[in-house]
Amino acid sequence: MHTLEPTGFDLARFDAAALARLSAGEPAAVLSHRAAAFELFSALPVPAARDEEWRHSPGKLFPCAAFALAAPLRASGAPPTADWHEDFDAVIDVTDETFSLHNRAGSLDILPLAEALAALPAGVPQHRRKFAALGQAFWTAGFFIRARAGAPVRLLVNWRFAAGGKLHMPRLVVAVEPDAHLTLVERFQGLERGTTSISKDWKADAALAVIGAHEFHVGAGATLERVALHEWHAATICIAEDAAVVAERGRADWVTAVFGGRAVKLTAGCDVAGAGAAAHLSGLYFADGTQHVDQRTLQRHSSPDTTSHLLYKGAVRDQSHSIYQGLIQAARGAVRVDAYQMNRNLVLNEGARADSLPALEIDADDLKCSHGSATGNLDPEQIFYLRARGIPEAAARHLLIAAYFEEVIGKVSHAGVQERLRAAVAQKMETLS
Amino acid sequence: MAHELPGGNKLLQDYKFGFVTDIAADAIPLGLNEDIVRLISAKKGEPGWMTDWRLAAYRHWLTLREPHWARADYPPIDYQASRYYSAPRQRAGKPGEMDPELAKTFERLGVPVHERGALAGVAVDAVFDSVSVATTQRERLKQQGIIFCSMSEAIREHGDLVRQYLGSVVPPTDNFFAALNSAVFTDGSFCFIPRGVRCPIELSTYFRINAISTGQFERTLIVAEPESFVSYIEGCTAPARDENQLHAAIVELVALEGAQIKYATVQNWFAGDAGGKGGIYNFVTKRGHCRGARSRISWTQVEVGAAITWKYPSVILEGADSVGEFYSVAFTHDRMQADTGTKMIHIGPRTRSTIVSKGISTGHSANTYRGMVKILPKAAHARNHTQCDSMLIGSQCSANTFPLIEARNATAITEHEATTSRISEEQLFYLRSRGLDEEAATALIVHGFCKEVLKELPMEFAVEAVKLLELKLEHSVG
Numbered sequence: 003m004h005t006l007e008p009t010g011f012d013l014a015r016f017d018a019a020a021l022a023r024l025s026a027g028e029p030a031a032v033l034s035h036r037a038a039a040f041e042l043f044s045a046l047p048v049p050a051a052r053d054e055e056w057r058h059s060p061g062k063l064f065p066c067a068a069f070a071l072a073a074p075l076r077a078s079g080a081p082p083t084a085d086w087h088e089d090f091d092a093v094i095d096v097t098d099e100t101f102s103l104h105n106r107a108g109s110l111d112i113l114p115l116a117e118a119l120a121a122l123p124a125g126v127p128q129h130r131r132k133f134a135a136l137g138q139a140f141w142t143a144g145f146f147i148r149a150r151a152g153a154p155v156r157l158l159v160n161w162r163f164a165a166g167g168k169l170h171m172p173r174l175v176v177a178v179e180p181d182a183h184l185t186l187v188e189r190f191q192g193l194e195r196g197t198t199s200i201s202k203d204w205k206a207d208a209a210l211a212v213i214g215a216h217e218f219h220v221g222a223g224a225t226l227e228r229v230a231l232h233e234w235h236a237a238t239i240c241i242a243e244d245a246a247v248v249a250e251r252g253r254a255d256w257v258t259a260v261f262g263g264r265a266v267k268l269t270a271g272c273d274v275a276g277a278g279a280a281a282h283l284s285g286l287y288f289a290d291g292t293q294h295v296d297q298r299t300l301q302r303h304s305s306p307d308t309t310s311h312l313l314y315k316g317a318v319r320d321q322s323h324s325i326y327q328g329l330i331q332a333a334r335g336a337v338r339v340d341a342y343q344m345n346r347n348l349v350l351n352e353g354a355r356a357d358s359l360p361a362l363e364i365d366a367d368d369l370k371c372s373h374g375s376a377t378g379n380l381d382p383e384q385i386f387y388l389r390a391r392g393i394p395e396a397a398a399r400h401l402l403i404a405a406y407f408e409e410v411i412g413k414v415s416h417a418g419v420q421e422r423l424r425a426a427v428a429q430k431m432e433t434l435s
Numbered sequence: 436m437a438h439e440l441p442g443g444n445k446l447l448q449d450y451k452f453g454f455v456t457d458i459a460a461d462a463i464p465l466g467l468n469e470d471i472v473r474l475i476s477a478k479k480g481e482p483g484w485m486t487d488w489r490l491a492a493y494r495h496w497l498t499l500r501e502p503h504w505a506r507a508d509y510p511p512i513d514y515q516a517s518r519y520y521s522a523p524r525q526r527a528g529k530p531g532e533m534d535p536e537l538a539k540t541f542e543r544l545g546v547p548v549h550e551r552g553a554l555a556g557v558a559v560d561a562v563f564d565s566v567s568v569a570t571t572q573r574e575r576l577k578q579q580g581i582i583f584c585s586m587s588e589a590i591r592e593h594g595d596l597v598r599q600y601l602g603s604v605v606p607p608t609d610n611f612f613a614a615l616n617s618a619v620f621t622d623g624s625f626c627f628i629p630r631g632v633r634c635p636i637e638l639s640t641y642f643r644i645n646a647i648s649t650g651q652f653e654r655t656l657i658v659a660e661p662e663s664f665v666s667y668i669e670g671c672t673a674p675a676r677d678e679n680q681l682h683a684a685i686v687e688l689v690a691l692e693g694a695q696i697k698y699a700t701v702q703n704w705f706a707g708d709a710g711g712k713g714g715i716y717n718f719v720t721k722r723g724h725c726r727g728a729r730s731r732i733s734w735t736q737v738e739v740g741a742a743i744t745w746k747y748p749s750v751i752l753e754g755a756d757s758v759g760e761f762y763s764v765a766f767t768h769d770r771m772q773a774d775t776g777t778k779m780i781h782i783g784p785r786t787r788s789t790i791v792s793k794g795i796s797t798g799h800s801a802n803t804y805r806g807m808v809k810i811l812p813k814a815a816h817a818r819n820h821t822q823c824d825s826m827l828i829g830s831q832c833s834a835n836t837f838p839l840i841e842a843r844n845a846t847a848i849t850e851h852e853a854t855t856s857r858i859s860e861e862q863l864f865y866l867r868s869r870g871l872d873e874e875a876a877t878a879l880i881v882h883g884f885c886k887e888v889l890k891e892l893p894m895e896f897a898v899e900a901v902k903l904l905e906l907k908l909e910h911s912v913g
Contacts, residue, residue, distance in 0.1 A: 054504075335830075349845045352812060360851065362836040367827035367857040375840055378848035 011048050011061035016136060024071060024140060031120040039138035046132045058325045058357060059296040063265040064239050069169035069211040072142045075101045075114065083160065086418040090158040090187070096143050096172070097162045098193075109152035109182065115144025115173060129217075131269070134243040137215025141173035147186075149176075149224075154183035156416075164193040165237055167207035172214045180221035180249075186228045187419055192235030192262065209237035209264070218246035220254050222276065227255045229419055233426065234262035236291065241267045250276030250305075257414050260287040260295050261426045271300035274308035285314035286410040286423065288430040289322035289354075296325040301343065303336045303369075312343040315410050317403060318354035319434060327359040330371050337368035347377040348406060350434065400431050453675030453705060456540040456645050460564070462521040465648065467514055469493060472618050475520050479587045479621070482594060492607035492617030499611045505774035506803040506835060507743045509679070509716065517681055519619045521564040521646040537563060540643065558583055560624040560640045564649055567622045572636060582627040583638055586654050589625035596627060600658050604687035604724045604751070612683040612718040612745075616652045620685065623653035628663040628694070637666050637893055642684075644673035644704075644715070650681035657687070659694035661727060666697040668896055671740070673705045677713045679742060684719045692727025692754065697735070699892050701900050704740040709798075711770030714742025721748035725757030728783075733760035735891040737900045738773060739907050747805065749778035752786035752814075759788040762888040764900075766907055767800030767832070776806035776837075781814035781847065790821040793885050796832035797908075803835040810847040817844060823853040826884055828877070878905045 021040055025033055049056040078100035082093045091107035105112050113121075129135070149155055163170045178184045192210050212234075220226045226246070234240055240263050248254050254272055272281040281301060289295045301310040310330070318324045330341045347356035360373040380402050388398035404427060411423045463474055472493050476486040501512070523537055541561055558572035560583065567585030576583050582593060589597050607617035624640040644651045659665055673680065682704065688696050698721075707714030717740075723732035734748040750759030761777040779788035788808065796802040808819045825834035836853045858880055866876035882889075882901060889897050 337830075347842065349842050349847070351845050354845065355841070355843045357842070358838075358840040358849075358851070360836075360838060360853070362825070362834070362853060362855050364825070364827065364835065364855045365833045367830045367832070370854075370856045372852070372854040373836070374853070375838070375851040376849065377840060377842040379845045 011064065012067040013048055013136070015067050016043070016140060020071065021139060024074065024142070028116055029120045032116045035119050036139050039135050042130065043132065043135035043139050046130065046135060049132055055298060055327065059265070059267050059294065063294055064241060064267065066169060066211060066213065069167055071140065072168045072170045073099045075099060075143045078102050087158060089416065089418060090156045092155065092157045094145060094157070094159045095162070096160065098164050101143070107155040109150040110155045110157065111148040111150070113146045115141065115146050115175060118146030118175070129243065129245050129271075131243060133213060133241050134215045134245065137171055137173055137213055137243060140171050141215065142171045144173040144175070147174060147176045149178045149182040149184035151179055151181040154185065156185040157187070159186065159188045161188065161190045162193055163210050163212065165208050165210045165235065167209065169211040169213065172212065174216040176216070176218045176226070178218070178220045178224040178226045181223045182221065183225045184227070185415065186226065187231070187416060188229065189231045189233065190240070191233050192238045209239070210234070212238065212240040212242070214240070214242040216242070216244045218244070218254065220246060220248040220252040222249045223251045224249070225253045225255070227415060229257045229414055229416070230259070231419070231422065232258075232260040232262055232266060232268075234266070236262065236264060238263045239265045243269045245271045246281070247273045247275050248279040248281055251278040252276065253279070254281045255413070256282070257284045257286070257410065258297070259285070259423055259426070260297070261430065263293065263295070265294040267296045269298045269300075271302065272310065273302040273304055274310055275304045277305055277307040279305065280309040281311070282413070283310070283312040284410050284413045285316070286407055287316040287324060288427060289316070289318045289324050290320045290430055291322060292320070293322040295322070298327040299329070301328075301330045301341055303330075303332045303339045303341060306335065306337045306339065308336070309340045310342070313410060314345045315407060316346070316356065317348040317350060317406070318356050319350040321353050323355045325357045325359075327361070328373065329361045329363060330373065331363045332366045332369055332371060334365040336366045339366065339369035339371065341369070341371040343373035345375045348403065349377060349379055396435050399434065403427065403431060450675055450705060452672035452703065454543065455674040456536055458523045458534060458536045458645070460521050460523055460646050462518055462646060462649070465516060465518050467517070467519055467619065471519055475619055475621060478520060479590070481590055484598065485590055488602070488607070489618050492614050495608050496611070496614035496618055499614055501611050505745050505805070506801055507745065507772040507774055509743055512681065512716070514615075516648065517650040518646065518648050519650060519652065520621055521649045523563055540645070541641070558636050558638050560585060562622050562640060562642045562653055564644060564646050564651065567624070575636070576634070579632050579635070580629040581632060581634055582625065584625055586620070586623040586625050586656070593625070593627070596658070597625065597656070600656055600687070600689055604689060604722050605685050605720050609720060613685055613720045616654060616683045616685045616720070620652045620654040623655040623684070625655070626657040626665060626667065628659045628665045630660040631662045633663065634665040637668055639668040639670070642669070642671040644680055644682065647676065648678065648680070650683065653684045655684070655686040657696055657698070658689045659691060659696050661692040661694060664695045666893060667699070668893060669698070669700045670703070672703050673715050675705050675708070675713065679714060679716055681716050682718070682741070686719070686721040686748075688723035688732055690723065690725050690727065690730035690732050690757075693729045694727065695731040696723065697733045698723070698748075699735040699896055701737045701896060701903065702740055702744070703903060706740045706769065706771050707742040709769045711742070715740070717741035717744045717746060719746040721746065723748070723750045723759070725750060725752050725754050725759060725786075727757070728754040729756045730754050731758040733762070733891070734777065735762040735888065736764070737888070737892070737903070738763065738765040738775060739903055741773075742771060744773040744775050746775045747777055749780070750788065751780045751782065752788065753782045755783040756785045757783060758786070761790045761792070762891045763792045764795070764885045764888045764904070765793070765802055766795045766904060767797065767802045768907060769798045769800060771800040773801070774803040774805055776804045778807040779809070779819060781808075781810045781817040781819070784813065784815040785817065786814055787818045790819070790823070791887050792823045793888055794823070794825040794834055795828065795881060795884070796825065796834050797828040799831045801833045801835070803837065805837045807839045807841070808849055808851070809841045810844050810849065812843045814844050815846045817847040819849040821851040824884065825853075825855040826881070827855065827857045874909060878908050881908060
């Protein structure tokens with residue numbers, strides 16, 4: 003049970019001197035991008051335990067100040083290391099403070115973010131959120147990805163960070179140009195696969211901290227399919243802010259899966275900003291031990307004639323705690339909007355806790371928005387049915403949990419990723435009776 | 436200086452309760468301090484413990500800050516500019532008899548303050564500004580051991596009972612407005628239903644704010660002893676003025692083993708004019724406590740008035756197998772802001788709760804449902820079902836839904852569903868093709884939309900509520 007005091011975040015170390023040290027030797031254009039984000043970061047208030055969004059995730063769970071900022075990435079030239087690299091047209095491997103790039107796709111440009119920012123004429127749009135601004139100012143591992151119109155391309159990004167007291171700050175800026183089609187799979191791993199339960203004498207130097215800020219620009223008629231797989235080891239703290247803007251007739255399909263991490267706070271915001279734009283956000287999370295998994299989603303309809311559909315399914319066991327906060331926003335004048343949001347939680351034993359806060363903020367009238375939330379344990383009748391067919395109770399429970407998550411897993415197009423998700427669910431159930 | 440609003444605009448013609456009664460009042464100076472608290476207590480002839488209780492609440496209030504998390508915009512409230520006590524003056528030589536002006540007022544409001552055969556089905560406590568002016572049907576109730584009287588009288592006559600239960604559901608430290616109310620509350624109703632008694636008639640309180648610059652701080656306490664039943668109705672109105680008046684009430688319900696309390700409200704405080712001028716700030720703490728096993732508390736509310744509503748009638752489900760219900764219709768028009776909902780706190784095993792909330796926004800209004808369902812670890816097999824629907828009529832209004840569901844028991848089941856949509860074009864078209872005009876068609880659709888809630892109201896009250904909704908719709912639509 004989390005009985006931590008609601009103390010604020012200690013973000014004092016992210017000061018101008020730290021920024022100057024990090025960015026020493028970078029081109030002026032990069033510095034000006036970082037400086038603009040830093041200015042915004044400094045102006046925004048530090049999240050307090052009183053804020054509704056952070057009420058369940060106090061700063062004490064995310065002791066960012068205990069970690070040393072990682073050094074900027076350098077190229078290693080190593081061959082691709084991932085399991086599925088042959089299925090992808092391009093692979094980015096990030097291992098601690100080094101990276102290697104492998105790109106066979108003619109219609110895909112991948113650049114280290116520093117090089118890209120120097121070439122980008124205009125500033126990247128800013129999100130007025132504290133940790134997004136922090137990630138935009140202090141990123142240590144950044145890439146710019148551009149998919150041009152042509153055949154669909156598949157990109158795999160492996161983020162692998164070792165435990166060792168470092169704070170890594172990954173950042174992707176992804177532009178899917180009009181009528182292009184990009185499939186992006188991001189796999190987040192801690193290099194030490196620890197045990198699933200977290201020891202009491204948790205030490206920062208055996209742990210890992212990650213603060214990420216990604217942004218996605220989906221052009222007219224373009225499609226972005228993205229899977230984020232959080233397989234952090236048990237001593238990882240992670241805060242990530244993902245924001246997407248989808249232009250007319252564009253489509254964003256997101257699947258976020260969270261299995262690992264000591265404390266995880268993810269924000270996924272999607273603005274369907276052009277007529278005919280659609281967003282499909284899906285989530286899968288399974289927490290055990292004393293894991294703390296907090297996810298927030300935003301379906302923003304800033305334009306008329308837009309669609310968004312969300313399904314987040316989670317399970318909690320042992321002493322773990324999950325929080326889901328979802329918001330559907332329809333701006334004034336955003337008519338003919340169709341928005342749906344569904345959150346389901348399985349609470350598998352006494353002591354585990356699932357909180358659900360689905361919200362609607364509607365300022366337009368000609369639309370249809372709805373949300374649902376259901377929390378409970380497995381249906382005893384279904385267990386009884388399976389047992390009556392000769393299936394032992396534990397196996398019956400496992401089957402029902404696997405079936406419960408299949409609805410989300412089925413939304414992923416890549417078979418290898420589907421298998422990985424099933425394996426991760428199975429692993430979480432190993433000790434479940 | 437506040438004035439009555441000119442009667443020229445449509446909305447004020449609708450609000451037929453917007454008149455002022457010209458009656459001499461016994462009022463105390465504006466402002467709030469310990470002396471005022473003592474003065475209120477003295478005016479009501481309260482025992483020392485009550486005065487101390489009020490003072491403790493006042494001192495605590497000074498340490499609190501006004502909450503601003505609700506979806507409501509309003510200028511800062513000057514608590515020193517309000518009058519905390521105003522009572523219609525007793526006529527010389529005729530103690531105990533109601534002033535004819537006052538009787539006329541309640542007559543115009545349709546409240547039966549004189550014992551009358553025709554309305555024998557309801558017992559009424561009428562509260563005018565800060566004091567209860569009449570309580571009917573008392574003899575009939577007394578025969579069954581039921582106590583139904585004003586809170587002031589209860590403190591004097593039934594001190595031990597009041598002392599046992601007052602503040603036991605909403606403590607004076609609960610929140611900013613609860614602390615303020617605990618310090619300065621003036622009147623309200625007290626109901627006590629003894630063991631095994633089924634209250635034979637509806638109990639009812641009618642609240643009326645009349646005096647200028649006066650806040651109303653009423654306090655209602657209902658105690659239902661084991662295996663008893665009571666149905667209670669509350670109604671409210673105020674004159675149309677261009678100033679904002681504060682209404683910060685507390686209602687506490689205690690249901691012991693096997694007892695059932697049904698509490699219904701039709702809230703029709705003055706909502707301000709079309710430009711958002713004037714109206715009542717309705718900041719209310721209502722909470723029921725299902726203290727005993729198999730007890731049952733049901734809140735039904737029809738909210739059609741007040742400039743700002745901040746109100747979350749809640750149920751603490753402590754007794755095993757207890758049941759909490761919340762049925763709400765909130766209608767907002769013009770510049771009204773309503774932030775309302777409920778909290779269901781499941782503590783005991785097999786506790787059940789149902790929430791049905793219907794919000795209708797028109798004009799430039801904002802209508803927010805805010806709710807919490809909390810399942811604590813010991814609430815095995817607890818069950819909640821929540822249904823929140825919002826209907827938007829017009830393009831300048833907004834509807835928000837902010838539920839919070841906390842589940843800490845593996846055998847509990849919670850379900851929440853919410854929808855927001857505009858009034859159905861197809862249904863309107865269908866009704867219009869059958870010869871109904873747009874207003875009638877809209878009224879019919881809204882009635883259907885709210886039906887689930889309205890059917891929970893006692894019959895006479897349901898008829899009144901439907902009429903009220905139709906009246907409010909008439910000038911908000913089209």
